[in-house]
């Protein structure tokens with residue numbers, strides 16, 4: 001269970017609070033999409049939930065344990081984070097990079113057990129990265145690297161997986177495939193998967209639950225169906241040029257454009 005308990009996130013002055021007093025609970029096995037326009041606060045929220053940024057107030061609890069107070073080793077075992085930044089991995093082959101996902105569990109020598117190796121193998125297959133497992137990570141395309149980082153997170157077998165705009169470099173079939181595999185991973189392992197995305201259509205089709213940031217500091221939480229029907233999606237994304245149609249379930253150009 002992930003619980004946001006009166007959580008406020010943001011920065012010092014001048015930007016200050018981005019999202020305030022969040023109260024949300026997520027059960028195991030949920031695939032949650034975090035949606036909102038540019039600057040709404042998706043990355044700020046996900047960084048805070050990953051323990052990479054201090055909260056301005058309140059707590060984020062994973063299985064009742066405050067994420068901010070976890071020892072780095074504990075956090076590394078329980079939370080996997082995938083960001084769009086490219087980690088430089090000079091000289092490392094893809095399977096070495098994915099094996100790093102097991103590092104929080106290996107002893108001080110970092111030796112992989114047969115179980116660790118099996119998890120790495122399965123993760124590479126799941127993420128569709130098996131065919132380039134022996135290549136150098138730094139030689140891969142952006143989309144291929146993104147799959148490797150997903151494989152590393154899967155190999156880590158975390159309770160919470162946080163992925164920030166990771167589908168940005170993937171082509172359309174790749175995005176569908178990756179989001180579907182993350183949802184299946186959540187269901188199969190009981191992990192909570194939190195993914196921010198600008199892929200509104202796909203997210204609304206695949207998410208168990210959506211966290212919709214309205215860009216004014218508000219957060220609406222619900223199933224895609226309820227958020228669409230209640231007009232939250234339109235309020236968060238409509239502009240003079242495009243409008244979300246709840247009946248069609250997609251954006252249309254506004255009449256005057």
Ligand SMILES: Nc1ncnc2c1ncn2[C@@H]1O[C@H](COP(=O)(O)OP(=O)(O)OP(=O)(O)O)[C@@H](O)[C@H]1O
Nearest residue numbers: 011012015018036037038039040041042043044045
């Ligand atoms: N390091 C920072 N210091 C101060 N303010 C920041 C910092 N990073 C982001 N912000 C501000 O916080 C707000 C939320 O930014 P954030 O990056 O979380 O939005 P986002 O929803 O992830 O946007 P995008 O879709 O463009 O990636 C914005 O107003 C942004 O300018």
